[in-house]
Amino acid sequence: MAKLEMTVNGRKVSRVVDDRTLLAHFLREDMQLTGTHVGCDTSQCGACVVHVDGKAVKSCTMLAAQASGAQVTTIEGLSSGADLHPVQRAFNEHHGLQCGFCTTGMIMASVDIIARHGGDLDEATVRAELEGNICRCTGYHNIVKAVLAANAEMHGASQAAE
Amino acid sequence: MYETTYHRPASVEEAAALLAANPDAKLLAGGQTLVPTMKQRLAAPSDLVDLRHIAALRGISSEGGRIIIGAATPHAEVAGDATLRAACPGLADLAAHIGDPHVRYMGTLGGSIANNDPAADYPSAMLALGATIHTSKRDIGADDFFTGMFETALDEDEIIIAVSFAPPERAAYAKFPNPASLYAMTGVFVTKGSAGVRVAVTGAGSDGVFRQAEMEAALSADFSPAALDGITVSPEGLLEDLHASAAYRASLIKTMARRAVAAA
Ligand SMILES: Cc1cc2nc3c(=O)[nH]c(=O)nc-3n(C[C@H](O)[C@H](O)[C@H](O)COP(=O)(O)OP(=O)(O)OC[C@H]3O[C@@H](n4cnc5c(N)ncnc54)[C@H](O)[C@@H]3O)c2cc1C
Ligand code: FES
Ligand code: FES
Numbered sequence: 001m002a003k004l005e006m007t008v009n010g011r012k013v014s015r016v017v018d019d020r021t022l023l024a025h026f027l028r029e030d031m032q033l034t035g036t037h038v039g040c041d042t043s044q045c046g047a048c049v050v051h052v053d054g055k056a057v058k059s060c061t062m063l064a065a066q067a068s069g070a071q072v073t074t075i076e077g078l079s080s081g082a083d084l085h086p087v088q089r090a091f092n093e094h095h096g097l098q099c100g101f102c103t104t105g106m107i108m109a110s111v112d113i114i115a116r117h118g119g120d121l122d123e124a125t126v127r128a129e130l131e132g133n134i135c136r137c138t139g140y141h142n143i144v145k146a147v148l149a150a151n152a153e154m155h156g157a158s159q160a161a162e
Numbered sequence: 163m164y165e166t167t168y169h170r171p172a173s174v175e176e177a178a179a180l181l182a183a184n185p186d187a188k189l190l191a192g193g194q195t196l197v198p199t200m201k202q203r204l205a206a207p208s209d210l211v212d213l214r215h216i217a218a219l220r221g222i223s224s225e226g227g228r229i230i231i232g233a234a235t236p237h238a239e240v241a242g243d244a245t246l247r248a249a250c251p252g253l254a255d256l257a258a259h260i261g262d263p264h265v266r267y268m269g270t271l272g273g274s275i276a277n278n279d280p281a282a283d284y285p286s287a288m289l290a291l292g293a294t295i296h297t298s299k300r301d302i303g304a305d306d307f308f309t310g311m312f313e314t315a316l317d318e319d320e321i322i323i324a325v326s327f328a329p330p331e332r333a334a335y336a337k338f339p340n341p342a343s344l345y346a347m348t349g350v351f352v353t354k355g356s357a358g359v360r361v362a363v364t365g366a367g368s369d370g371v372f373r374q375a376e377m378e379a380a381l382s383a384d385f386s387p388a389a390l391d392g393i394t395v396s397p398e399g400l401l402e403d404l405h406a407s408a409a410y411r412a413s414l415i416k417t418m419a420r421r422a423v424a425a426a
Binding site for chain 1: 163164165166167168170190193194197198200201202210212214238261262263264265267268342343344
């Protein structure tokens with residue numbers, strides 16, 4: 001058994017789990033954070049994306065034990081209180097989802113993309129960087145629109161704050 | 163996934179000792195190949211020895227005119243490293259196009275070359291750069307390291323520490339990705355340096371990565387895309403699967419080689 005010490009959405013947790021437990025299953029079953037989804041068996045769909053030490057990774061392709069000691073953020077920890085994170089709000093406003101299954105992974109991936117490019121984002125970059133997130137419903141157009149809109153809002157807001 | 167026991171050594175020596183003590187153990191780097199394989203129950207290591215927390219295995223430096231990349235350096239760091247970008251942008255670009263961003267945060271150079279997937283990108287770079295693979299036991303030249311599909315010269319208990327190479331004058335990689343898996347359907351890495359011209363092909367050989375001698379000769383005389391015009395690549399010995407026929411891959415080798423030379 002593996003002893004985990006982890007910070008999940010800002011809360012310190014300590015648990016003992018089977019060594020083979022995937023981070024995705026730990027989050028869903030032990031932490032009851034079912035916003036992280038598992039959409040495939042082949043590490044290709046990105047429905048399971050969470051942030052580990054600030055980086056978007058596939059939680060189905062990492063053991064919980066590998067993430068011990070890390071700061072983990074899931075979709076549930078993205079915003080505080082009832083306010084949505086700007087990326088969540090943009091997906092809502094631009095119809096960036098239909099069934100919603102891919103959405104949590106899409107949003108976690110998008111937050112990482114926006115942070116990494118520091119406001120300098122275009123449509124081609126968003127499409128290329130969403131390679132690892134598959135959506136069976138939307139055809140991606142509105143997802144890309146939502147990411148670009150959130151980027152404009154977050155970038156504009158950070159400029160205004162400076 | 164079958165049961166396994168996870169270990170987190172702090173040094174290469176500790177990792178080597180864990181491998182020695184557990185004959186069915188496996189090294190775990192980024193896990194972007196090993197974890198999916200274990201999920202499919204195609205691998206069942208009794209123990210996993212995590213290399214991600216060994217500082218000595220991580221990072222990029224320049225020493226005595228050579229670039230050194232730690233085995234556990236993730237693709238994202240290779241893609242973004244300023245020293246490497248200045249010395250060999252072709253290799254940084256290759257890393258920037260492996261899989262997707264999530265894979266690039268976790269996957270490592272050492273894991274990629276140890277696995278030697280016939281469609282992986284890094285093996286072609288190592289071969290074209292004439293890189294040296296430094297392990298816990300010895301130094302191995304890239305020409306001797308890649309021995310066949312999913313096969314390398316590594317012993318079961320040997321750990322890759324780093325790779326090193328002298329930056330060439332010119333280098334570039336051109337890849338035709340499989341649109342679903344993102345791996346190379348065919349990729350060609352071309353270099354021109356003190357060791358002459360080297361052309362390495364991945365994704366196409368039924369025995370894994372290989373050098374294309376005819377193109378190397380033509381480009382040694384004239385390092386330009388036009389120098390490849392007269393060459394016809396034979397489909398013999400090339401991979402054939404549901405994604406592409408051997409003849410199509412033969413054609414892709416020439417097209418990717420021309421693009422790589424133009425970009426170098
Ligand atoms: C969706 C997806 C898309 C991908 N697309 C691409 C692509 O386009 N191009 C590409 O090249 N690859 C691609 N990959 C593979 C990816 O690059 C992997 O990261 C890489 O092949 C393995 O590196 P790793 O660090 O994850 O190794 P792991 O999975 O941890 O290990 C792989 C093997 O190497 C061994 N190993 C690891 N480190 C060492 C070491 N230091 N010394 C000795 N043995 C070691 C392990 O024991 C294991 O057998 C993709 C993977 C996924 C999931
Ligand atoms: S569930 Fe993780 S990539 Fe599909
Ligand atoms: S909204 Fe249904 S899979 Fe993306």
